[in-house]
Amino acid sequence: MQKRILIVDDEPAIRDMVAFALRKGDYDPVHAGDARQAQAAIADRVPDLILLDWMLPGTSGLELARRWRKDALTREVPIIMLTARGEENDRVGGLEAGVDDYVVKPFSARELLARIRAVLRRAREDDEHGSIAVGALRIDGAAHRVYARVDDREEPVAIGPTEYRLLHFFMTHPERVYTRSQLLDHVWGGSVYVEERTVDVHIRRLRKTLEPARLDPMVQTVRGAGYRFSAAT
Structure with missing residues (x-):
């Protein structure tokens, strides 16, 4: 079964670009534009990994990450944060909120896929x-x-x-x-x-x-x- 990856980003163009790259990498992408849509997607099927934008309407990606790390359903789901905030304090803030890795915008599809493979590989090794x-x-x-x-x-x-x-x-x-x-x-x-x-x-x-x-x-x-x-x- 293909690994399902949830893309949480309020910009449709970004979601479409990332989803295209994921399909080329043989992943199953699912879209969400805000926290409500993300929760609905998780309720439908818990993803294997979440790509989470820092800036979201209503609730920030940082707050979502903290919430998911406290939820038994999503506690162990790897999270990669997509962010334009490349400063060290921002990256450390994301890590402290519970994300496993981060990719600074703009990023290439090749870099993103490499990060995804690395995070999923580590998760698979944990299971063994x-x-x-x-x-x-x-x-x-x-x-x-x-x-x-x-x-x-x-x-x-x-x-x-x-x-x-x-x-x-x-x-x-x-x-x-x-x-x-x-x-x-x-x-x-x-x-x-x-x-x-x-x-x-x-x-x-x-x-x-x-x-x-x-x-x-x-x-x-x-x-x-x-x-x-x-x-x-």
Whole structure:
């Protein structure tokens, strides 16, 4: 079955151009011009990936991303933000809202398809991971879920797809220090260009995810070196 990709952009010309490129790439594009249409498309069938414009009428793409990351139906759906806002603070804001990647307008169809393939490949690799436990944390790779042991019972942890990949890498490589560059290579892939500050953003989000279970100290900063994951907090 073709991967379904939801295009959320209020400019019909942009949607048509992106949809044409997606069909050429053997994807199944679905259009939405605003938040209401996007929600209707998701209710019809949850997409495999969402291309989300930053500027939308009524509700911004940033707010939509935050909303979808809190919704169990869309929490694990990868999001690529399409934006004319190329400043670092804007890109970091998008990452902190839960998007997995961003493409700055104007962009080429080739670049967009490459980003889509990379994000979908990472999501597919996540599904193939097995189960692993470190301390009070457990990942069920088959179900793509994370659990934390709290007061002698396991509680599910709501986690985004990038934080899931980062946590899985940490849990399979505990007690070792990794630089930002090494984490980018292992978690995002060496063929994808992502700034090193992206790592810091997702580390903060991962800690925030683990904070309700009081497990955020497991993600440790090693000053001048990088990050380490340790059950010995």
